[in-house]
Amino acid sequence: MKRRAAATRSGRPCGGRVAGPCGGRVAGRSGGRVGGASIGRVAGRGRYLWQRVAIFAVVGTAGSFLFVAAALSSAWYPSGQQAPDLSTPKGLYDAGCRYCHADDGRGVDLSTVAFNTPLPDFTDCSFATREPDADWFIVTHQGGPIRGFDHSMPAYNEAYSDEQINMVVDYLRTFCADDRWPRGELNYPRPIVTEKAYPEDELVFTMGANVDGPGGVAGAFQYEKRFLAAGQFEVFVPIGALQLETDGAWLGGIGDIEVGYKHVLAQSLDRGMIFSGNLAVKLPTGDADKGLGTGTFVFEPFVSAGFGLPRNSFVHVQTGVELPTNTEKADREFFWRGVVGTTFTAGRFGRAFSPMVEILGVTEFEDEQTVNNLDLLPQVQFTLNTRQHIMANFGVRFPVNNTKGRPTQLIFYLLWEWFDGGFFDGW
Numbered sequence: 001m002k003r004r005a006a007a008t009r010s011g012r013p014c015g016g017r018v019a020g021p022c023g024g025r026v027a028g029r030s031g032g033r034v035g036g037a038s039i040g041r042v043a044g045r046g047r048y049l050w051q052r053v054a055i056f057a058v059v060g061t062a063g064s065f066l067f068v069a070a071a072l073s074s075a076w077y078p079s080g081q082q083a084p085d086l087s088t089p090k091g092l093y094d095a096g097c098r099y100c101h102a103d104d105g106r107g108v109d110l111s112t113v114a115f116n117t118p119l120p121d122f123t124d125c126s127f128a129t130r131e132p133d134a135d136w137f138i139v140t141h142q143g144g145p146i147r148g149f150d151h152s153m154p155a156y157n158e159a160y161s162d163e164q165i166n167m168v169v170d171y172l173r174t175f176c177a178d179d180r181w182p183r184g185e186l187n188y189p190r191p192i193v194t195e196k197a198y199p200e201d202e203l204v205f206t207m208g209a210n211v212d213g214p215g216g217v218a219g220a221f222q223y224e225k226r227f228l229a230a231g232q233f234e235v236f237v238p239i240g241a242l243q244l245e246t247d248g249a250w251l252g253g254i255g256d257i258e259v260g261y262k263h264v265l266a267q268s269l270d271r272g273m274i275f276s277g278n279l280a281v282k283l284p285t286g287d288a289d290k291g292l293g294t295g296t297f298v299f300e301p302f303v304s305a306g307f308g309l310p311r312n313s314f315v316h317v318q319t320g321v322e323l324p325t326n327t328e329k330a331d332r333e334f335f336w337r338g339v340v341g342t343t344f345t346a347g348r349f350g351r352a353f354s355p356m357v358e359i360l361g362v363t364e365f366e367d368e369q370t371v372n373n374l375d376l377l378p379q380v381q382f383t384l385n386t387r388q389h390i391m392a393n394f395g396v397r398f399p400v401n402n403t404k405g406r407p408t409q410l411i412f413y414l415l416w417e418w419f420d421g422g423f424f425d426g427w
């Protein structure tokens with residue numbers, strides 16, 4: 001019980017492990033793409049090639065109309081050359097996409113086209129693998145603006161059947177052949193506390209507040225940066241304000257900063273599974289006397305895994321230990337976390353909502369006794385903008401056992417997948 005007097009971690013006096021100034025693990029630390037709603041593969045519609053080509057030529061915005069005309073004109077297919085075969089992935093690509101995205105998928109030189117929007121490089125695995133097929137399907141089906149991209153990326157829903165769009169998306173996949181990069185399909189939505197297995201490029205701001213007990217408001221910034229195909233570095237900076245006792249004075253400041261490295265150890269797109277190992281270290285940057293930190297280094301090795309289930313549902317699990325270098329100042333802990341959730345979309349292509357429930361278990365090894373705490377955290381994550389790279393999540397964390405002195409907390413996060421664009425892009 002040594003820590004309790006000093007008002008330290010897992011939150012009693014310092015108001016719970018919301019956003020960590022009290023050393024408690026705050027708001028989970030890794031990020032998440034909204035589970036891409038997968039689009040069912042629909043059987044091809046028309047059978048008449050020229051009919052499709054003709055429809056193709058009259059749809060879309062004025063820009064895409066001009067493009068289509070150019071793409072299918074005799075200048076593009078000089079006389080004597082066979083027009084592409086629209087029953088093969090390559091033929092569909094050559095007919096519909098090559099004009100802009102180029103033979104090699106890197107995009108043509110912008111001087112050869114009538115727009116200035118930079119073209120994506122589909123051979124760049126770092127970019128290509130993180131996009132799930134469902135997102136590429138939607139952009140190809142509806143055109144760039146459906147995901148906050150430029151309208152120079154035309155819509156093909158009139159020209160190509162859903163089946164053909166699936167085929168051409170499969171063709172896009174051939175440009176990055178390196179399967180060490182985990183695919184975006186494995187990037188299940190991010191829970192508030194449980195750390196995902198998927199490596200991310202993102203910034204998350206989490207806030208939590210005690211609903212009962214002594215006052216505690218805590219925030220935390222978490223910055224994650226991918227490293228090569230399977231790695232990720234992260235920094236976690238908690239800030240907070242808390243009362244050591246109800247009606248007592250408020251104390252504020254920075255908590256124990258944490259740095260970590262994650263590595264994907266196994267992943268399978270077919271099985272919808274990803275598994276990672278992680279080593280994090282908490283540095284004693286927070287003021288232990290004020291209850292904002294532990295005053296010691298804490299090593300935290302853990303593993304986490306994500307699994308896809310039918311109907312856009314998913315599970316995350318995480319388990320690990322916290323090993324303080326000075327056990328006078330902080331307890332050793334064993335923790336385990338589980339999450340189950342599912343994703344709905346508004347309409348076929350709209351906003352994504354992911355309700356989930358986290359179960360958070362921790363065993364604290366104190367001098368005289370072992371304490372087991374169990375919390376539940378129901379929550380809903382939802383996308384905020386059209387590109388879906390800005391998301392929010394609201395949840396309520398409440399203790400299931402040992403409820404005395406463990407406050408219920410409201411928790412919120414705002415997540416920005418910065419690799420997908422600026423914060424104000426794609427609204």
Ligand code: HEC
Pocket residue numbers: 064067092093096097098099100101117118119120131135136137139140144148149150151152153154156168169172
């Ligand atoms: C008229 C030129 C043009 C044609 C033709 C075209 N695209 Fe695009 N495409 C673009 C541009 C420009 C972008 C980038 C838009 C942006 O970043 O705002 C883009 C982006 C995309 C993206 C989004 C990548 C991401 O960032 O996630 C996909 C997927 C895509 N195109 C697929 C296709 C497919 C498949 C075809 C053919 C069926 C095709 N495009 C044909 C111009 C084109």
